Each structure stands twice: as C-alpha cells, then as structure tokens.
Amino acid sequence: xxxxxxxxxxxxxFQRLPGIGAKTAQRLAFTILKMDDEDVADFAQALxxxxxxxxxxxxxxxxxxxxxxxxxxxxSRDTSIICxxxxxxxxxxxxxTREFNGLYHVLGGAISPIEGIGPEQLKIPSLLERxxxxxxxxxxxxxxxxxxxxxxxxxxxxxVKPFGIKVTRIAHGLPVGGxxxxxxxxxxxxxxxxxxxx
Amino acid sequence: xxxxxxxxVLRNKAYGESDQLLFIFTRERGRVSMIxxxxxxxxxxxxxxxxPFTIADFVCYQHSPTSMPSLSQADIIHHNQMIRSDLLxxxxxxxxxELVDRVxxxxxxxxxxxxxxxxxxxxxxxxxxxxxxTRLLELAVLQEAGYKPVFSQCANCxxxxxxxxxxxxxxxxxxxxxxxxxxxxxxxxxxxxxYYLRILNDLSADQLGEVNMKWETKRDMExxxxxxxxxxxxxxxxxxxxxxxxxxTWN
Numbered sequence: 001x002x003x004x005x006x007x008x009x010x011x012x013x014f015q016r017l018p019g020i021g022a023k024t025a026q027r028l029a030f031t032i033l034k035m036d037d038e039d040v041a042d043f044a045q046a047l048x049x050x051x052x053x054x055x056x057x058x059x060x061x062x063x064x065x066x067x068x069x070x071x072x073x074x075x076s077r078d079t080s081i082i083c084x085x086x087x088x089x090x091x092x093x094x095x096x097t098r099e100f101n102g103l104y105h106v107l108g109g110a111i112s113p114i115e116g117i118g119p120e121q122l123k124i125p126s127l128l129e130r131x132x133x134x135x136x137x138x139x140x141x142x143x144x145x146x147x148x149x150x151x152x153x154x155x156x157x158x159x160v161k162p163f164g165i166k167v168t169r170i171a172h173g174l175p176v177g178g179x180x181x182x183x184x185x186x187x188x189x190x191x192x193x194x195x196x197x198x
Numbered sequence: 199x200x201x202x203x204x205x206x207v208l209r210n211k212a213y214g215e216s217d218q219l220l221f222i223f224t225r226e227r228g229r230v231s232m233i234x235x236x237x238x239x240x241x242x243x244x245x246x247x248x249x250p251f252t253i254a255d256f257v258c259y260q261h262s263p264t265s266m267p268s269l270s271q272a273d274i275i276h277h278n279q280m281i282r283s284d285l286l287x288x289x290x291x292x293x294x295x296e297l298v299d300r301v302x303x304x305x306x307x308x309x310x311x312x313x314x315x316x317x318x319x320x321x322x323x324x325x326x327x328x329x330x331x332t333r334l335l336e337l338a339v340l341q342e343a344g345y346k347p348v349f350s351q352c353a354n355c356x357x358x359x360x361x362x363x364x365x366x367x368x369x370x371x372x373x374x375x376x377x378x379x380x381x382x383x384x385x386x387x388x389x390x391x392x393y394y395l396r397i398l399n400d401l402s403a404d405q406l407g408e409v410n411m412k413w414e415t416k417r418d419m420e421x422x423x424x425x426x427x428x429x430x431x432x433x434x435x436x437x438x439x440x441x442x443x444x445x446x447t448w449n
Contacts (some may be wrong), residue, residue, distance in 0.1 A: 019214050111285075113292030114209050114250060116436025118443055147249055147282050154285040158448075175240040186246035186277050 007033065059130065061106040061123045063088050071104060078102045080137040082130065084156065086110050086144060094142065102140070105130065110148035111155055117148075119155055127156075131163050138166045145172045145190075201258045201267055203230060204275070206315065208295045210248045212238070218248050220269065221299070222256065225312040228302045232258050232267040244272060251278040251291055251319055276316075280323045289444045290328040291319065293437040294335045300433050301343045314338040317403035329416045330409050333398055336423045345430040347423075348373030349396045355379050365392045367422050369429050385425065391418040 003011075007029055014025035032040060056062070057069035064070070071077065071091075081102030085091055091104050107122045130136065139160055143149035157167045173191030174183055183191070205222035208229070213219045216238040221231050237244040247254050247269075253276040258267035281287045298315055302308050315338070318331050340346055351358050353373030359365070366384035368375045374392060375384060387395070394415060424438070 113289040113437050113440045113444075114295065116440055118440050146245075147288060150282055151285050151288050154283075178241055182243055184243065184246040185274055186249075186279060189279070 059126075060104050061108060061126060062091055062104060076101075080135060081140065082127075082136055082138075083140040083142050084127065085142050086149065086152070090142065090144075102138075107143070107152065110143055110152040112148040113151065114147075122152070124156070124159070128159070131160065131165060136165055138168060140168050140170065142170045145170075199260045199263075201256075201260055203227065203256045203258070205230060205254070205256060206312070206319070207248065207250050207252045207254070208299050209250055210234075210237075216242075220248050223298060223302055223308075223312060223315070225309050226307050227304070228306040228308055229299070229304050230267070231304075232256070232269050234269045244269060246277065247272040247274055249277075249282065250295060251281050251323075252276070253278070253316060253319075276320065276323075278319050278323045280325070281319065286444055286448050287322060287328060289437070289441040290332060291322060293435065293441045294318070294332065296435055296437040297335065297339045297427075300431060301339055308342055311338055311342040314403050321403060321406065326406070327409065329420070330398070330406070330411065331403070333416075333419050333423060334401065334403055334406065336427055337399055340423075340427065340430065343431060345372060345426070347395075347399065347426060349392070349399045352376040352379055359392075359396075363389075365389075367426070369426065372426075372430075385422060387422065388415070388418060390415045391422070395419060395422070 010029040010032060011022070011025045014020050014028045015022060020028070032043075035043075053065050054063050055065065055067060057064040057072055058067050059072040060069060062069050062071065066073075078101050081100075082105050083094060083100060083102055084105045084107060085094065086107055086109060088106055091106060094100055094104070105123070105127045107124065107127075109117060109122055111117060111119055111122065131139070139156075141153040141156055143152045153169055157169075160167055171194045173187060173194055174180065180188075203222070203224050203226075205224040208221045208223050210221070211219040213233065216236050218234045218237045219231060220234050220237075221229060224230050234244050234248055236242045237248050246252070247256075252274055255273045255275060256269060257271035259270050260267040278291075281291045294315065298311065302311065315335065318335050318338075322328055322331055337346070347353075347367075348371070352375050353368060353371035354375050355378065357376050357378070359376075364377055364386065365374045366380040366386045367373070368380065368384045370383075371379070374387060374395070380386075390412070394409075394411060398419075
C-alpha cells in the first residue's frame with residue numbers, strides 16, 4: 001500500500017516504542033494527522049524537550065530538569081534516610097504513598113546474573129559516596145521482591161556494612177485486600193518471616 | 199486446548215505493561231515458552247512461580263497450535279528459595295540455567311538432563327559444594343549436546359590408565375589421552391584432577407556424597423571442562439563472567 005514518506009517515517013517512529021506494532025503505529029500516525037497544528041507542535045516540542053532538557057540528578061541519579069532534583073533540594077526532607085530503588089518509576093510509586101519523607105537513590109537497574117548485569121553496571125559508587133559524605137543513619141533497600149532485586153539487596157547490604165549504617169529491607173508478603181488461601185507458599189513464608197507483634 | 203506440564207523455570211522476560219514471558223524446561227517437551235498475564239501485579243497468583251529455579255506443575259491454555267500458551271494455573275513443587283537467598287548461589291544457578299538453555303530445544307525431550315538438573319538444584323539448595331555440582335552439571339550438558347568427554351580410557355588408543363600416569367586433555371580427541379598419544383597442543387592434567395574427572399564423568403547427582411577436594415584440583419577441573427565447553431558449544435556465557443566476578447569478590 002502506498003503511503004507518503006512523512007507518514008511512513010512517523011509510523012516507523014511509533015514502531016520503535018515498546019508494545020507498539022505496525023497496526024497501532026499506523027493508527028497513532030493517522031490520529032496525529034487529524035490533530036490541530038498547535039497540538040502537534042506541542043507534542044513534537046515535548047518529545048524534543050524530554051531528551052534535550054532532562055538531566056540525571058548528580059546526587060540521587062533520578063531524572064531531573066536541574067543538576068540537583070527537587071527532592072534532593074527539598075529542605076523539609078529527612079536526609080538521614082535513603083531509600084534505594086531500581087528505577088525512577090519506583091520513586092513515583094513510593095512518592096504516591098506519602099509515607100516516606102527521606103531521600104532516594106536510583107540504581108538504574110538491578111544485578112541480574114541471568115541477564116549478565118553485574119554490580120559495576122549500576123550506580124553504586126555514587127551511593128557509597130553519599131554514605132561517606134552525608135549523615136545517613138538508615139538505608140532502605142526497596143528493590144523489587146524478585147531474584148534480581150534480592151540479589152541487589154544482598155550485594156548492597158554487605159557492601160554497606162563497613163559504614164555502620166542501619167540497613168533495612170522493605171517487607172514482603174500478602175497484598176492488602178488479598179485472600180490468604182490464594183497466596184503461594186513462597187509469599188506466605190515471607191509473610192510469616194516478616195510478621196510483627198500487634 | 200489445555201496443556202499440563204511439569205517444568206523448571208529457566209528465565210522470565212518482561213512483556214508489555216505487567217505480563218511476562220516465561221521460559222521453562224520440561225522433561226517431555228524440552229523448552230516451552232508461555233505468557234503469564236498480569237504476573238508483575240502485586241495481586242497476581244503467579245508472582246512466585248515465575249522466579250528462576252522454581253519447579254512447578256503448570257496448566258496452560260493454548261488457543262491454537264501455533265499460538266503461545268497462556269498460564270492459567272500453577273502449583274509450586276520446589277521453590278529452591280535458598281538459592282535465591284544467596285547471591286553467590288544465585289550466580290552459580292544462573293550459570294547452570296544458561297548452559298542448559300543453550301543445549302535444549304523446543305518439543306524435544308531431555309529426560310536425563312532434566313532429572314540431573316533437578317537433583318543438582320536440590321543439592322545446591324541444601325548447601326552442597328557448588329563447584330563440584332557445577333562440574334557435574336557441565337558434564338551433563340556436554341552429554342546432552344553429544345560431546346561427553348572420554349575420561350575412562352585414552353580417548354585416542356583406548357589404553358587403560360596406569361596408576362599415577364601422566365595424562366593430558368585433548369580437544370581434538372574429546373577426552374584424556376595417554377603419554378604415547380599426547381601432542382604439544384594438549385593440556386596436561388595432574389593425576390588428582392584426572393582421578394576426580396574420571397569419577398565425576400560417570401556419576402549421577404544422587405550418587406554424590408561428601409567430597410573433600412583441594413582448591414587447586416577444583417580449579418584445574420574447571421579450567422579443563424570450561425575449555426572443552428567453550429570449544430564444543432561455541433557460546434559466550436554472560437552468566438559465567440558474573441559468576442567469576444562475584445566468586446572473587448564475594449567470599
């Protein structure tokens with residue numbers, strides 16, 4: 001089927017995104033075609049800006065439009081607690097809780113022996129630098145509760161031991177609103193291990 | 199069509215928003231891949247079953263013979279949690295799974311390798327020497343690929359071994375060769391290493407008892423088997439790099 005080059009380029013562009021196949025890319029491209037010129041210009045500008053203006057926070061390694069992100073600059077935050085997370089997406093999830101008022105450190109992934117990802121590929125040196133410079137009292141390891149997340153947590157807990165800082169791991173167990181009878185034995189074992197007095 | 203399988207999870211891969219692709223090793227059908235919908239969500243029943251090293255009974259639904267099966271039920275048989283609770287054991291296990299994944303194929307049964315891997319993982323989970331277990335796994339993988347090395351006699355002339363005889367490992371002959379057959383290109387083997395290689399080559403994981411072996415002998419066995427594996431399977435193991443890196447820094 002013949003299509004003009006500009007729309008073919010746009011379809012190709014959308015197809016580079018994860019989870020977007022040929023049909024979806026085509027639908028999105030034709031939606032763009034129907035949009036107002038101004039909206040399209042805004043959209044294009046947003047795409048350019050996200051690459052041009054975004055930086056990595058020099059302290060926590062989170063994405064930011066400044067050298068130091070808003071969270072690291074916020075004076076009301078508790079600088080004695082650092083929560084270690086894998087990705088920026090995890091930071092958004094943690095911030096949604098409104099329960100955590102400390103700082104973050106984004107590792108940019110997790111140790112995965114199966115994928116061949118070793119500790120040197122993560123932003124661990126900058127974390128160690130923070131631990132020696134800042135007055136940190138607690139490090140919360142909030143990596144995912146899967147093999148990669150556990151491996152990373154184990155690695156970090158041993159690495160941080162010489163600093164004499166309290167290292168904690170987020171709890172594992174049953175989801176709120178879930179049913180005990182449907183829980184698998186690994187989750188239940190973890191929930192039992194992490195039980196607390198009420 | 200409903201498919202019932204018993205298998206061991208080799209690896210998983212994120213797919214879409216919250217789904218995963220799961221690759222399992224089954225006794226009867228070799229490698230099987232399936233989609234696990236919503237497994238990354240906290241309320242999913244399949245969170246634990248998608249973790250590597252897990253042995254489970256899987257029930258899948260396949261819409262058509264060419265479509266990918268979708269997991270509908272799973273019951274864990276062995277979760278091998280101890281492996282995942284130790285970074286070094288995880289690295290050993292990951293190396294095993296990658297090796298196995300290289301030699302198995304879809305729809306082809308690999309009964310011996312499946313049984314051996316299950317037994318070895320159970321022993322790794324119980325805390326047995328991971329180095330010896332790794333050598334057994336490497337030998338099982340070589341056998342599955344059709345490259346089982348010859349250690350029981352000279353791989354060239356068939357002569358039996360005399361006590362304390364100097365031997366060498368020949369890549370071209372696929373095993374140990376005697377002093378008469380060895381060439382300068384062959385890798386010399388110490389008598390203790392040759393002795394243990396002969397024993398391990400014909401040993402099943404369930405026959406393994408307590409083995410007290412010198413560190414040097416373990417290293418020599420590793421060098422020979424990995425040299426042979428690299429030559430025969432022609433693969434670059436990314437997990438082995440991580441294993442070596444962690445082994446040198448973690449202990």
